[in-house]
Amino acid sequence: MLIVKIVFTCLLIGLGSAVLQSRSRQIFSCDDVLNKQIALEFNASQTYLSLSVKESWKEELGHAEKLIDYGVMRGAKVEVPALMKPDHSKWGEMSVCEVLELSLELEKKVNEHLHEIVKCANESKDIQLGSMIEDEFIDEQYETNKFLAELLTKIERNTMQLLQNGTQVSICDGYGLTLVDKELLKSN
């Protein structure tokens, strides 16, 4: 009798979970924006990897993983993104400021698209999705963008040089690199 009860309970739990998953699948309607965000996070990760920025590479990979787990949990049609190899032929010639500008542009795209997911969540009245993106991604993304923008401004100001014609230019030289190291150390 006990075995029958256990089997029956297991069947009920299994059935309940299947029904829950099937219902989740029905109400999740932001598959496309979720998949695009996963691709953007992977793309950011690849770019940081090619720039040898190890911490950011792993962080972006973690973001992609979190979104994949969430999509699977919600029954979304999660797709494996097709990734382009970053064009790193000019990395070696770039100044610190140019690398920071590139990172900032990358993060801005990621940030803009996070808001597309929130928009989709609002339109489809998916409160859970909207809250997850706002709580776990948007605040952190804002801090990242702010940090990069402030660091870029700081380096530009600290490496300013006066040219013979009287104009001031930022040279973003080796001193800039030392400053980046110190700031990154502080932020960790």
Ligand SMILES: [Fe+2]
């Ligand atoms: Fe990210």
